[in-house]
Amino acid sequence: MKKLNDAGKDHEEFRLQLAKEKDVELAQIAIQKDIAEAQSMVLAEAFKTAKIDIVGGDNTFFDNVIRQVSAGKGLDKFVSHSENAQIVRENLLGDGENIIGKVMGMVDKYKISSDDIKNMSIAS
Numbered sequence: 001m002k003k004l005n006d007a008g009k010d011h012e013e014f015r016l017q018l019a020k021e022k023d024v025e026l027a028q029i030a031i032q033k034d035i036a037e038a039q040s041m042v043l044a045e046a047f048k049t050a051k052i053d054i055v056g057g058d059n060t061f062f063d064n065v066i067r068q069v070s071a072g073k074g075l076d077k078f079v080s081h082s083e084n085a086q087i088v089r090e091n092l093l094g095d096g097e098n099i100i101g102k103v104m105g106m107v108d109k110y111k112i113s114s115d116d117i118k119n120m121s122i123a124s
Contacts, residue, residue, distance in 0.1 A: 039069075 043065075052061075079085045092099050106112065 079089055090098070
């Protein structure tokens with residue numbers, strides 16, 4: 001009887017876990033829907049005043065816009081889910097000691113001009 005009680009308890013915990021995961025997934029879908037709706041409203045307002053010369057037909061233009069939005073979202077997901085990409089992003093663009101700040105510091109410190117960089121490129 002005790003074994004059956006443990007099995008029932010495990011089953012109930014599993015069922016509750018599945019229900020929780022389902023609720024979380026449904027909430028994420030709802031949030032994504034709301035975001036997509038807000039983005040479409042922003043695009044609609046922007047396109048109202050935009051002067052666009054569509055080359056290749058309406059469908060090609062729309063497909064290109066959607067492809068670029070998808071590529072941007074894919075890049076965002078890659079960076080947010082990749083530890084290495086986050087390290088690279090932080091080193092390049094972070095608030096602390098980043099590579100851009102180091103380069104700008106060296107430019108200021110050594111009074112490097114664009115002509116100096118051009119001459120260095122030609123010399124190499």
